[in-house]
Amino acid sequence: MEKNDAKKKLKLKVSAIKDGTVIDHIPAKSLFEVISILGLDTIKNQITFGTNLESSKLGAKAIIKVSDKFFENDEINKIALIAPHAKLNIIRDYEVAEKKIVEIPEKITGIVKCFNPKCITNNEKITTSFKVINTSPVALKCKYCEKITAENQIKML
Amino acid sequence: MKKDLISITDFSKEEYLRIMELAADFEANPNQELLKGKVVASLFFEPSTRTRLSFETAINRLGGRIVGFADPDSSSATKGETLHDTIKMVSNYADLIVMRHPLEGAARYAAEVSSVPIINAGDGANQHPTQTLLDMYSILKTQGTLDNLNLFMVGDLKFGRTVHSLLQAMSEFENPIFNFIAPESLQMPRGYKHHLEERGIRYFEHEEFTDIISEADIIYMTRVQKERFSDPIEYEKVKDVYILNKAMLENTKPNVRVLHPLPRVNEIATDVDSSEKAYYFEQALNGVFTREAIISHVMNLK
Ligand SMILES: [Zn+2]
Numbered sequence: 001m002e003k004n005d006a007k008k009k010l011k012l013k014v015s016a017i018k019d020g021t022v023i024d025h026i027p028a029k030s031l032f033e034v035i036s037i038l039g040l041d042t043i044k045n046q047i048t049f050g051t052n053l054e055s056s057k058l059g060a061k062a063i064i065k066v067s068d069k070f071f072e073n074d075e076i077n078k079i080a081l082i083a084p085h086a087k088l089n090i091i092r093d094y095e096v097a098e099k100k101i102v103e104i105p106e107k108i109t110g111i112v113k114c115f116n117p118k119c120i121t122n123n124e125k126i127t128t129s130f131k132v133i134n135t136s137p138v139a140l141k142c143k144y145c146e147k148i149t150a151e152n153q154i155k156m157l
Numbered sequence: 158m159k160k161d162l163i164s165i166t167d168f169s170k171e172e173y174l175r176i177m178e179l180a181a182d183f184e185a186n187p188n189q190e191l192l193k194g195k196v197v198a199s200l201f202f203e204p205s206t207r208t209r210l211s212f213e214t215a216i217n218r219l220g221g222r223i224v225g226f227a228d229p230d231s232s233s234a235t236k237g238e239t240l241h242d243t244i245k246m247v248s249n250y251a252d253l254i255v256m257r258h259p260l261e262g263a264a265r266y267a268a269e270v271s272s273v274p275i276i277n278a279g280d281g282a283n284q285h286p287t288q289t290l291l292d293m294y295s296i297l298k299t300q301g302t303l304d305n306l307n308l309f310m311v312g313d314l315k316f317g318r319t320v321h322s323l324l325q326a327m328s329e330f331e332n333p334i335f336n337f338i339a340p341e342s343l344q345m346p347r348g349y350k351h352h353l354e355e356r357g358i359r360y361f362e363h364e365e366f367t368d369i370i371s372e373a374d375i376i377y378m379t380r381v382q383k384e385r386f387s388d389p390i391e392y393e394k395v396k397d398v399y400i401l402n403k404a405m406l407e408n409t410k411p412n413v414r415v416l417h418p419l420p421r422v423n424e425i426a427t428d429v430d431s432s433e434k435a436y437y438f439e440q441a442l443n444g445v446f447t448r449e450a451i452i453s454h455v456m457n458l459k
Contacts, residue, residue, distance in 0.1 A: 118281050120262040124239055144262025145283055146164065148348070 020045070020067040022089040023079075028052050028060035030082040033156055035064070037078050037111060038071070045069050057085065073103075078111055080104040081138060081154060104135045112140060115153040119145035128157070160455040161268040161275045165286040165322040170329040172454070173293060177303075179450035179459060180294045180443070183218075187446065191458040192221030198251035199225035200243070201278075203259040207419065208278050208287075211441070212255050215448035219458075224251060244270045253456060274455045282318055288418055289322040291447040295440040296327075296375055299414040304331035307372050311338040312379035312399045312424060314345040319418045320379060324349055328358055335360040336369065340395040343381065366399050371408045376401065378417040378424050378437075402426040406434050416440050 026034050028051050035041055035049075046067040055061035070090060079086060080102040090098040108130045114121050121128045121144055130140035130149065137151035162168065168176070183189070197216045201209055209227060216223055225247075240263060247254060248271040256267060257278040264277035264284070279285040297303055308327060310320045314337050324345075327333050335353065337345045341364060353360050363369060370376055381399055386392040400423060401415065414436040417425060421437070429435050453459040 116261060118259075118261050120240070120258075120260045120266050120280075123260055124241065124266070126241075126266055142262065144265045145281075147261070147283075 016094060017046075017048075017065050017067045017091055018094055020065065020069050020091055021071060022091060023064045023066075023076075023083075024061070024087045024089065025055065025058060025085045026062040026064065026079075026083045027058050027085075028062045031062035031064070033082050034062075034079050034086075037082075037156070038075070040064070040066065043069070073100075074105070076100070077103055077105045078108075081108070081112065082156070104132055104138065106132055108132060108140060111157060112149065113155045113157050114142045114145060114147065115149040115155070116142065116145050116147040119147065121145075159272070159274050160457075161264075161277075162286050162451060162455055163264045163268055163275065163277045163280075164284045165289045165326050167286070173290070173303075173326060173329065176290050176447065176450045176454055177294055177297050179453055180290075180446045182459075183446040183449040183453075184443075187218045187449070188220075189218070189449075190220035191453055192216060192219035192456075195221045195252040195456075196250065197221045197223055197452075198247045198254045198256075199223050199227075200247065200254060200256040200258075201225070201227050202229050202240075202263070203257055203279075204228040205257055205279060207441075208257060208285075211444040212276075212278060212287075212448055214445050215452060216255075218445070219449055219452060225255075240267065241270055247271075248273045253452065276451060276455060282316060284322060285318055286322060287444070287448055287451055288319050289326050290451060291440065291444040292319065292323050292377070292416060292418075293326055294447045295414075295416060295436060295443050298443065299436060300374055300412060303327065305333070306330075306374045307334045307336065309336045309338060309370055309373040309376045310345070310379070311366060311376060311401070313343045313381050313385060314339040314379070315343040316382075316385050317379040320345075320377060321349055323377065325352065328353060328356055333358060336363065336373070337361070338363045338366050338369075338399070340364060340381075340391075340398065342391055342395075343385065366401075366405075368405075368408060370405065370413075371410070373409060373413050376409075376413060376415045378415060378421070380422055380424055397423075400424055400426060401429055403428040403432055406432055409434065 031051050040047055049064045051062035052060045086102045088100040089096045110127050114128055129143040133139050133141050140149045213223055244267045253274050255276045255278050258280050261281040261283035264280045268275040277284055314320055383392050413434055415434055417437040419441055
């Protein structure tokens with residue numbers, strides 16, 4: 001009973017939405033990158049977010065609620081590199097209609113920079129493209145220079 | 158769909174064998190006018206006289222015409238034109254593009270932009286697949302087979318792209334054994350050893366360059382380059398350790414051949430040149446026949 005109350009209180013910190021998507025369990029430090037990758041900074045939908053919320057798993061987490069927005073898997077999986085534990089609640093009429101987790105896709109186009117300074121993609125305007133050759137830890141093989149960008153070398157574009 | 162040659166792994170084992178077959182055909186009859194009436198662009202965004210002459214000889218022996226540039230100072234690239242725009246323009250003029258570029262991945266990108274086939278003549282430290290195919294042709298010619306061979310690779314195995322590509326290509330054949338001889342700082346990268354492990358291929362690593370080469374069928378020498386070392390003392394320690402001389406070949410197998418992508422500095426003593434086991438100059442000549450074969454294959458001329 002007590003536990004439920006605590007949960008309720010935490011939820012109330014970020015207001016509820018009628019229809020849309022709640023993205024939870026985002027590492028707090030990645031919040032603004034997630035917003036930019038999903039293009040949330042350029043859409044007209046109502047968006048609320050909370051950050052530096054307590055999380056036993058992530059230390060500090062962030063949560064985003066986007067009204068009237070339902071993401072395609074391809075779209076949402078783009079955040080998997082920086083928010084691998086993100087969970088999605090699809091909300092319809094104030095109720096959780098569906099839950100989703102993000103998955104690292106097999107191919108990553110754009111988003112990430114190749115770590116190799118001598119790669120053509122770092123010297124000419126070219127969309128980067130990587131094959132995901134390992135997911136834990138993440139390892140990305142550049143389609144162009146064929147070098148492998150390791151998880152600790154990943155930089156967003 | 159057009160065929161390009163960007164990385165050695167773009168070709169299947171069947172295609173490797175097809176190139177070998179065609180190279181033998183061109184060796185027997187080098188002048189075949191298969192490119193008559195065709196224009197080949199030879200774009201060297203980075204100078205490499207050796208590779209360029211080999212390609213241009215191959216194109217001439219096939220009866221083709223050549224346009225292009227031999228060094229970046231004469232090209233539009235230095236005037237700020239993007240690789241994209243240069244390739245777009247040239248692919249409208251020519252039937253085939255042979256290109257060398259200092260940046261890694263440049264050839265793969267060019268292949269996406271170009272409407273005509275691209276042959277990668279080297280993209281930075283990444284790939285140089287025509288070198289690998291001529292190495293394979295040299296191995297086949299001297300050993301009569303590409304199966305069951307004991308391959309020794311010596312020198313800079315960390316940065317040497319020729320040994321990496323050769324390892325990938327030869328691992329497609331039956332039962333190879335690899336022996337890597339390199340200083341600790343220049344050992345074969347983990348990824349390539351993993352590639353062998355996945356295929357159950359045996360390999361051995363050594364730091365000493367000694368009589369272990371008595372087991373070799375092929376000794377593939379590479380340059381240990383000073384600029385690869387962050388610590389000059391480390392370079393001084395190893396620079397004279399990986400030198401092959403004639404005396405070292407005394408107890409080797411009669412069929413063993415010494416290969417080197419050239420140019421050499423001091424890693425093969427000149428007294429080896431007179432040994433019948435030295436093969437590096439013939440290897441270079443094989444490059445012309447192999448490149449005739451590669452051009453014919455990507456352009457479906459034969
Ligand atoms: Zn790259």
